[in-house]
Ligand SMILES: Nc1ncnc2c1ncn2[C@@H]1O[C@H](COP(=O)(O)OP(=O)(O)O)[C@@H](O)[C@H]1O
């Protein structure tokens with residue numbers, strides 16, 4: 001069994017008095033090392049699902065199993081630790097800290113749990129800076145980079161703790177088509193080089209077609225599920 005992510009009967013409702021159900025009995029298994037896309041119309045439940053997989057949000061019912069561990073009974077600290085060591089997040093808006101350089105932003109998830117920056121981690125951040133092609137701007141403030149460079153920095157940051165899983169929610173949603181291509185080939189390179197599992201929400205059909213598996217969310221349920 002090589003499933004790094006497993007969802008069992010996930011349901012999600014929002015609201016207290018008036019409940020709106022947005023996810024219905026979702027079962028899903030994601031293979032370790034695979035490169036997957038999630039597609040579907042706006043409001044279909046894609047972000048809700050990704051946030052539940054990333055343990056940023058809790059399902060109303062069902063189980064989220066990450067690396068063979070059921071997350072249902074984990075407390076806040078345990079979940080934070082799991083996220084910090086196992087899952088990297090990339091969002092449409094990169095959320096870099098503007099008062100820090102690209103390099104400092106990349107090291108941030110490491111600093112959260114480690115007081116000292118070891119030589120080894122410094123070398124690793126250098127490697128990520130090269131891999132993501134931001135050497136020339138690595139010491140610029142986050143605000144002093146192009147949109148594509150900022151998103152590359154966010155990708156390097158997502159990789160600093162060597163997570164097994166990267167969850168990306170429309171990571172190229174506000175980038176032009178050349179930069180979009182670039183960012184995708186970068187994520188693909190990372191997938192091939194480190195065996196990182198990717199789950200990427202995209203509305204770009206051409207990008208989705210290049211992934212190993214396309215999962216469509218339709219009205220809170222899995223519609224098409226195409227494995228190549
Ligand atoms: N925090 C929330 N509170 C109430 N409703 C929400 C919340 N987040 C999302 N929704 C609703 O859940 C549905 C799915 O949203 P979302 O997962 O963001 O869809 P997608 O990412 O596919 O566009 C939408 O109808 C949205 O309005």
Ligand SMILES: [Mg+2]
Nearest residue numbers: 046047048169
């Ligand atoms: Mg969304």
